[in-house]
């Protein structure tokens with residue numbers, strides 16, 4: 259009996275861990291879901307398509323806005339806070355990985371600083387600032 263209890267406790271721990279690893283975010287409204295299926299099951303009030311869309315980046319210590327480089331450890335807080343540089347007026351979480359250097363996808367400009375890259379003017383970019391790859 260004791261052994262069965264141990265097994266059950268172990269299974270519960272594994273399930274909890276798997277649940278946490280499956281946590282996904284909508285990149286528009288910042289809501290978190292237990293998986294991509296749950297995310298697709300309800301409408302989104304912030305998305306241009308009215309559907310939640312999966313944030314494609316990895317989990318990070320700090321999420322960073324791809325337009326102004328604002329950082330937040332809380333994904334939901336980042337994407338629901340106003341941004342003066344973003345076309346949607348809200349911060350948009352950068353989906354790329356943390357790198358040693360960042361490259362502009364329009365002109366190839368490189369910078370070790372994400373912030374410097376996105377806040378510097380770019381002659382080739384439609385929004386007049388460099389966009390990180």
Ligand SMILES: [Zn+2]
Nearest residue numbers: 284287302310
């Ligand atoms: Zn959403």
Ligand SMILES: [Zn+2]
Nearest residue numbers: 323326341349
């Ligand atoms: Zn921003």
Ligand SMILES: [Zn+2]
Nearest residue numbers: 362365380388
């Ligand atoms: Zn550029």
